[in-house]
Amino acid sequence: MKNSNAVGVELKDLTKVFPAFGSQGEFTAVQKVSLTVEPGEMATLLGPSGCGKTTILRMVSGFEIPTSGTILIGGREVTKLPPNKRNVGMMFQSYALFPHLSVYENVAYGLRVKKLPKAEIRERVENVLDLMQIGEYVQRMPNQLSGGQQQRVALARAVVTEPSVLLFDEPLSNLDAKLREYMRDELRKIQQRVGITSIYVTHDQSEAMAISDKVVVMRAGQIEQVGSGTDIYVAPENRFVADFMGKANFLPALDVRPDGSATVFGRPVRAVRSRSCEGAGRFVLMVRPENVLLSNDGPFEARVENATYMGQTFQYTLAVGDTTFTAADYRYHVNGIHRQGDTVRWRMEEQSLRLLPGEEK
Secondary structure, three states, rough: OOOOOOOEEEEEEEEEEEEOOOOOOOOOEEEEEEEEOOOOOOEEEOOOOOOOHOOOOOOOOHOOOOOEEEEOOOEEEEEOOOOOOOOEEEEEEOOOOOOOOOOOHEEEEEHHOOOHHHHHHHHHHHHHHOOOOHHOOOOOOOHOOOOOHHHHHHHHHHHOOOOEEEEEEOOOOOOOHHHHHHHHHHHHHHHHHHHEEEEEEEHHHHHHHHHEEEEEEEEEEEEEOOOOOOHHHHOOHHHHHHHHHOOOOEEEEEEOOOOEEEEEEEEEOEEEEEEOOOOOOOOOEEEEEEEEEEOOOEEEEEEEEEEEEEEOOOOEEEEEOOOEEEEEEOHHHHHHHHOOOOOEEEEHHHHHEEEEOOOOO
């Protein structure tokens, strides 16, 4: 359910250049980024370290001032306003809980700063603690809480002030893998329940796909592609996006035609051409490992270079000539288990194939 009071966020040609320091020259962290986050939407900035995603978050929050460009929240320009004038909540990677304050006092802190009446503070804190399912920990200190409980307190503190926009800077990175997955789902449920427009930063593609309405893939301070997690996974625009958004194989494609037909390993295939193929001189066929299917009647032949049991799948490194690629076999109990040196036959699910430029820009 979307919050009727939710507001959108708009970034227009946002640029951040850090000045020269010592022997280092100027560094452009963000370059002419334009992005719209709809009211109530959860948008995730996804990319490797140093791509500019945290710098964007800090500019939206007011902790960094853009070199150029415009930031609008709810249609109001806030580009040069200080953080306390933006009505933005932020959840940090470290949680930043006050160690000397109880759970109740940590959550109430922002409301006390706003000098709200005591009765209103108590009502709002109790409501948000119930929402986060941590009401029973109200008198505990942060060091008496587990990592997941601390994360809920930090989220409660960010939400209780009823911000227009909620910002998340890799808030799950300090949790172990199983708890991280659980809290990821819980965080998404809470965000949808509250309906606050949110921008989330991560370098984990599975996390981005699980929680986002919109994924923004970034590289070197620029946006590479924007879309739903499904769209970007299925239809990446270039090799960087395909490789960053999950595992991908890139097979040499010859005789590529405008209709998407091509020759791979001497056989004809049909794929969808990405828009970035225009003007490309060389092409590759992108196929995900789960779409490389081992099959006795498959048209292709390969040798097994390596076999790894992953629980749900057997993952194979296959080779055709000098080209190696990965297959994820979810039906190994039917197909049998293959070992290094075996010869196998295989095929590809053609509806999943994507033609991309062979050269990176």
